[in-house]
Amino acid sequence: MAIIPWTNIDRVKRLIDKTQPDDDAILTALIEEFSSAFEIMIRRHVEKKERTEYYDAEAGQTTLILKGYPIDTGETFEIYNDTARDFGSSSLISSDSYSISQNTGLITFDRITLYDGPGVVKVVYTGGIAENTNDIIGNTNVENAILLAQAVEFQVAHIYQRRRALGSNTVSGGGGSVTVDDPTKLLPIVKRNLALFERSHEADEPL
Numbered sequence: 001m002a003i004i005p006w007t008n009i010d011r012v013k014r015l016i017d018k019t020q021p022d023d024d025a026i027l028t029a030l031i032e033e034f035s036s037a038f039e040i041m042i043r044r045h046v047e048k049k050e051r052t053e054y055y056d057a058e059a060g061q062t063t064l065i066l067k068g069y070p071i072d073t074g075e076t077f078e079i080y081n082d083t084a085r086d087f088g089s090s091s092l093i094s095s096d097s098y099s100i101s102q103n104t105g106l107i108t109f110d111r112i113t114l115y116d117g118p119g120v121v122k123v124v125y126t127g128g129i130a131e132n133t134n135d136i137i138g139n140t141n142v143e144n145a146i147l148l149a150q151a152v153e154f155q156v157a158h159i160y161q162r163r164r165a166l167g168s169n170t171v172s173g174g175g176g177s178v179t180v181d182d183p184t185k186l187l188p189i190v191k192r193n194l195a196l197f198e199r200s201h202e203a204d205e206p207l
Contacts, residue, residue, distance in 0.1 A: 004047045005133050006035040007149035015157035023160075030156040038151060044068065044105070044199040046148065048128030048141060050075065055121040057081070057114045065200055068127035069105030070142060075126035079107070083115045087122045105199070129197075144196070151193040158187055 009027050013019055019027070039046055045068035055064055071077070079098065082091035097112035105127065114121065129145050130136045136145045186194075 003036050003039055003045075004130065004136075005031050006038070006046065006136055006152045007031060008133055008137070011137070011149065012153050012156050012160075015153060016160060019160075026163075027156065027160060030159060031152055034152045034155050038148070038194055042194055042198045043201075044197070045127070046129045046136070048072070048126065048131045048135075050124075050126045051128075052122065052124050054119045055123065056118045057116045057121050059116045061114055061116065062109050064107040064109075064121065064123075066105040066107065066123060066125065066127060067199065068125070069103065070127060070129070071100060071102045071105060072126040073100060073102055076124055077126075078122075078124040080122040081112075081115050081120060082122070083117050083120050085119055085122075147193040147196060151190045154187050155190045 009024060009031065012027055012031065035046075045051070048068070051068050053067060057064075077095075077100070079093045080087040080091045081093055082088070093109075093112060098107050098109045100107055107123075129142045129148070130140065133149075135141055136149050139145050
């Protein structure tokens with residue numbers, strides 16, 4: 001799954017004492033890999049774009065949490081419910097039958113009972129945190145989006161500086177060696193930043 005990088009190489013280099021020109025490719029790859037891995041961990045889409053998604057519905061279900069939010073309600077927003085999964089115009093749900101929480105992606109069906117079944121709900125919408133990397137760094141669309149950039153920056157710098165000792169808990173230096181925590185573990189600040197953007201676990205669908 002192609003995603004936008006959450007930060008850029010120059011911001012990562014600010015956290016690293018010294019790099020070699022040949023290391024740019026390594027840093028770029030790490031930025032992309034951690035951006036992708038972290039997006040899976042927070043269980044929501046970061047890139048803002050038009051999406052078509054399909055969801056299961058259980059009997060009596062009254063809410064749905066979309067995977068890309070904030071939701072841009074100024075763009076096309078359509079929800080279909082069809083047990084045959086043809087999703088023709090007759091299965092389009094009237095916008096009067098539900099409410100939208102733009103910032104949380106929560107859809108509440110308060111005037112309709114959904115037909116239940118696997119993949120019976122189709123949603124066409126535009127949503128996500130940022131259209132590009134600069135939007136994340138600049139908090140353009142979402143307040144504190146830069147915390148996502150920082151999560152990648154700190155973890156990439158951490159792994160890069162310990163890349164020759166990833167299988168060891170000992171790091172050597174000029175004055176000897178020291179014992180450190182597993183260098184492959186996520187840093188506490190990274191975990192904290194990601195938790196702020198995590199999609200509710202009440203939404204069972206993975207990315």
